[in-house]
Amino acid sequence: MFDVIVIGGGMIGLAFALELSQKKNCSIAIIEPNTCNPPINDSFHSRVSAITPSSHEYLVSLNIWNNIKRKKAFVATKVWDQNSHGHLNFHAEDEGMDQLGFIVENDLIQSALFEAIDSSKITIINAKLDSLLKTDIGYTVTLDDESNLSCNLVVGADGSQSKVRNLVAIEVTERDYDQKAIIANIVSEKPLENTTWQRFLSDSIIALLPLSENKASIVWSCRSGLADELMELDIDDFNQSLSEVVEYRFGKLILESKRKVFPLVERSAKGYTLPNLALIGDAAHNIHPLAGQGANLGFSDAKELNRQLLENDDKPLGENLVLRKYARARRLDNELMAKTMTGLDWIYKENNEPLRWLRGFGMNLIDDSPMIKSFFQKQALGKSIK
Numbered sequence: 001m002f003d004v005i006v007i008g009g010g011m012i013g014l015a016f017a018l019e020l021s022q023k024k025n026c027s028i029a030i031i032e033p034n035t036c037n038p039p040i041n042d043s044f045h046s047r048v049s050a051i052t053p054s055s056h057e058y059l060v061s062l063n064i065w066n067n068i069k070r071k072k073a074f075v076a077t078k079v080w081d082q083n084s085h086g087h088l089n090f091h092a093e094d095e096g097m098d099q100l101g102f103i104v105e106n107d108l109i110q111s112a113l114f115e116a117i118d119s120s121k122i123t124i125i126n127a128k129l130d131s132l133l134k135t136d137i138g139y140t141v142t143l144d145d146e147s148n149l150s151c152n153l154v155v156g157a158d159g160s161q162s163k164v165r166n167l168v169a170i171e172v173t174e175r176d177y178d179q180k181a182i183i184a185n186i187v188s189e190k191p192l193e194n195t196t197w198q199r200f201l202s203d204s205i206i207a208l209l210p211l212s213e214n215k216a217s218i219v220w221s222c223r224s225g226l227a228d229e230l231m232e233l234d235i236d237d238f239n240q241s242l243s244e245v246v247e248y249r250f251g252k253l254i255l256e257s258k259r260k261v262f263p264l265v266e267r268s269a270k271g272y273t274l275p276n277l278a279l280i281g282d283a284a285h286n287i288h289p290l291a292g293q294g295a296n297l298g299f300s301d302a303k304e305l306n307r308q309l310l311e312n313d314d315k316p317l318g319e320n321l322v323l324r325k326y327a328r329a330r331r332l333d334n335e336l337m338a339k340t341m342t343g344l345d346w347i348y349k350e351n352n353e354p355l356r357w358l359r360g361f362g363m364n365l366i367d368d369s370p371m372i373k374s375f376f377q378k379q380a381l382g383k384s385i386k
Helices: 011-022 053-061 105-114 163-167 226-231 235-245 296-311 320-349 355-370 368-383
Strands: 002-007 028-031 046-049 072-074 076-081 087-091 101-105 123-127 129-134 139-143 148-156 172-189 193-200 206-208 215-223 254-257 262-270 278-279
Touching: 002 139, 002 163, 002 193, 011 028, 011 105, 011 123, 011 139, 046 053, 046 105, 046 296, 053 101, 053 296, 072 206, 087 105, 101 355, 129 163, 139 163, 163 278, 172 226, 193 355, 215 226, 226 262, 235 254, 278 320, 296 320
Parallel strands: 002 028, 002 148, 028 123, 076 193, 148 278
Antiparallel strands: 046 101, 072 101, 076 087, 129 139, 139 148, 172 215, 172 254, 172 262, 193 206, 206 215
C-alpha cells in the first residue's frame, strides 16, 4: 500500500514526487517502463526547454539546480517577421533581471531530479501500467507483470498519450495544427549573443535556442508538407535552407545532430481530476511549442498540486475537493497559454496584405511601449504563476 503512485517518471512526474517526499511524510511509488535516469553524453541533446525564472526558482527549491551539468542563460529574446516590418526585442535589463531564463536539455533536468530521489521515501518500479480499479480509499494499480499496488492518490504524469487519462475515460479536446516540428542541434558561424531568436515566415516559424556561444537547438514549426520536404533534403541543402530563413544573421548554420520531427497537436483534458486521481503536465494539456512553455506549465502543475495537498494535510489524501482546487488554480493559466499560442499561430499563418500591416504595426507598438512590453514579458517569464 502506497500513499501516492505517480505514473510517469519524466521531468514532471519526478519533480512532483521529489517535492512531495521532501515536504510530507508519505510513501510514494513511481511507475515508469523506461529508465528514469537517461544517459548523459558530452554532446548536447536536441530536446531542450526554455526554463523561466519561475521554473528556475522551483528547481532551486528542490535543491537540484546546481546538479544540472549544463545550462545556458539567455538575456534577450528577439522576434522578427518575414512579411512585415515588425519586430520585438525583450531584454532582461527591462525587468531588472540578470537573465530571462535558461536553455536546458530535458535529459539533464531529469537526471538531476533522479539523482535527488531518496530511495527510502520513493520506490521506482520499472513496469507499464495495465489497468486502474477505483476502490473505496483510492485505486488498485495493475502493472504489466500482473502485480497489484494500492494507493490513496494516483497522479498521471505519463505524457500527451496518457494511459491514466484513457483508462479513467477523461475526455480530451484536440486541435491538429496540420504542422510538424523539426528539432535538431546546429553550429553557427557567428555568435548567438546569449539570445533566443524567432522568425515568423509565410509557411513556418523558426526558433533558435542557444546552448553555447555558437551552438543552438532549433525548433522549426512547419506545415506538414513542408516539414516532410525539409526532412528529405540532404544535409547541405538543409543547412542552406536553414541559413536562408534566418537571413544569414548568424552566418552559415550547420547541422550537428540528426533531425527529428513530430506532429503538432494541442490537447486539453476536459477534467484534470477525479476523486483520488489527478493529471499533471502533458497528461493534462500540451500546447504549440511556439513559446517553449510546455515544461514550465508542467512544473507549475506539480508545484500547485503539492501546494494543495500540503495546505490541506488534515484532509484525506486524494480528497476530491482538494484536487479540484488544484484543477481550478491551473486550468486558467494553461488554457490561456494554449489559446494564446493558437491565436499567434493563426495570426502568423495569415498573409494577406492588411493583416501583414496590422501584424507589423502591433509588434512595433508593443516594442515601443515599455508598459505593454513589460506585461507580455512577465507572462513569458512565468511571473503570473504563483
